[in-house]
Amino acid sequence: MTLHLPDAHGALRAYEPRTEPLALTPGAPLTSRTVFSAAHVVADPYADTTPDSPAAVDWDATLAFRRHLWAHGLGVAEAMDTAQRGMGLDWAGAAELIRRSAAEAKAAGGRIACGVGTDQLTGGPATVAEVRAAYEEQLAVVEESGAQAILMASRALAATAQGPEDYLEVYGHLLRQAAEPVILHWLGPMFDPALEGYWGSSGLDAATDTFLDVIAAHPDKVDGIKVSLLDARREVDLRRRLPKGVRCYTGDDFHYPELIAGDEQGFSHALLGIFDPLGPLAAEAVRVLDTGDTDGFRALLDPTVELSRHLFQAPTRFYKTGVVFLAWLAGHQSHFTMVGGLQSARSLPHLARAYELADGLGLFPDPKLAEDRMRSLLRLYGVTP
Template identity: 90%
Template sequence: MTIQLPTPDGGLQAYEPRAEPLAVTPGVPFTSRTVFSAAHVVADPFADVSPDSPAAVDWDATLAFRRHLWSHGLGVAEAMDTAQRGMGLDWAGAAELIRRSAAEAKAVGGRIACGVGTDQLPTTGGSLAAIRAAYEEQLTLVEESGAQAILMASRALAATATGPEDYLEVYGHLLRQATEPVVLHWLGPMFDPALEGYWGSSDLDAATDTFLDVIAAHPDKVDGIKVSLLDAQREVDLRRRLPQGVRCYTGDDFNYPELIAGDEKGFSHALLGIFDPLGPLAAEAVRVLDTGNTDGFRALLDPTVELSRHLFQTPTRFYKTGVVFLAWLAGHQSHFTMVGGLQSARSLPHFARAYRLADGLGLFPDPKLAEERMKSLLAVYGVNQ
């Protein structure tokens, strides 16, 4: 049985879906790497909302997906950009998500870290004092929930700071306030154009120096850094300059297999949006790496890079649409609706290629369900089988 899929040139091409998924099962906890999946949120499809309304979240389906990730040994990075933070999910929604997910993590023994930002504030027109206060409010909530804090890059700080010294002051203040070591998050402008010039410079070498100055001043308060610049060599160079005991969590959704595998001088842990759809397969690969079998790890994970690069193609910030699309095909949610109407952010040929690549990897627990759902989407677009 074949399915007719649209091609970028406007034609149709027959594709024969695989009959069986990749065989992976939950296993023992990881020993060689700390791995987080940045998880998406499931919208409530029956809510009468507009793209400008506060997010309407299906809490049962959202938490069920987190239990799925925890069952495979992955940590959950909560309320990050994968959860549409700043792209449909406001601070009120993120706060509720943090409370609920942290409680669920405690109940099932799952690892969780949560994003701390400043999205209570408008992007422009603020002050450094207001930015510090916004960060502090969110940091307090995350710590009181029992989760680890991830200090996310702030659009307001990027717009307000006049130079590196402002970043040193704000982050130094926050790190002194933190009760437990945090993860510092450097998100590049390809993920969020409003973060251009973060750390006080558009020169990445100068920005890196400021970033490292923040860490060097408070190494006991920094568990690690999460780097999302899509530049493998820059990440390697950066992790080699980190103080002893400070981890590098790769956020490079283009080059993650080589960065996690590492080299003779070290390796990266992981905090990745692509590990939302890749969860079980990624967990299987890391368990192989735990045995010292780097080649086996790469054999499992390298073939996934084509899918990841496709989902994260420019405009990269819309990768969330592909992530939720695959969650729907995989049966993790009953619909393909997103917070803020973001399901419209990618084209039908983009969805068709994502389906082919994911099916080829065996990512769908029920390939027949995925095929039926893909056909239903095609029918909405006027493609009849």
């Protein structure tokens, strides 16, 4: 049955929803690439909260979504920016999420890596010593949970550091004490404006040199790097300069098919927010790549880029709204409510286009449910669907 969806100019256009989903079922473990999905959290829609109050999480639905990702062979990157870290989910909520998800990963036999940051520092400017101590506190929580650590970029360090030497000191200290190799995370300012000038310079060439200096000093403590700069050429250049044995996990939600496929000199693994809504399809594509069929991999994954670029369009940090919206349409949660009220961060035309693109890809296990939920949203906005 035809839906009438609003476009960016306020006009309604006719759209015929898909009637059959893309047939995707859990399969063999992934072998040629290590692939993490940065997973979202499901809010408790019945909690009496405000945007300024601590997050109220629906733990059952949140953990069920992680089991869904593990069932398809993906790892879970937990308590990252996709989980609204620093945008509705505070450190207390993140710590609880880490503990619960790590325990669930053990029970399910799933791979998990968790974000280590400094977001408990909320009282104004911090010293370098305070930033280091905050990182240490969070690293202890992740290691005690049994999960791999991801050292996330720190707003507090970006605000405090006087130059590259402060980054070298803080990260060197953390890497020396890390029990197991970690993933280093470089999140660009398009995802978080507070991270402008990270690694001690607004010039990416100088920042890259400092980043590589950190790794070169402790290559045995760095499993890999996660790069989220939305610059494919820079990622390729960076991965070619990594010490042997240090992986590159692409965080580029604009160019991931080509970066994962790689070239004659190497490839990127993946740690991506877009693999939250694309989970089963992404896993199927990597299984095809596992057979050596790069063309088949690209044939499956290339058509998803338009959806990803739409969800991650500027202001990029609000991509989480589209991710949760698609999880609701797909039936992974019963509502379109987000911690911090972030469901209001994208317009109805933006959401309508996300629905259209995802439906066209066959991402919804039950297309009729997705259609009905899209109709209910349109009515809520006063549109006769």
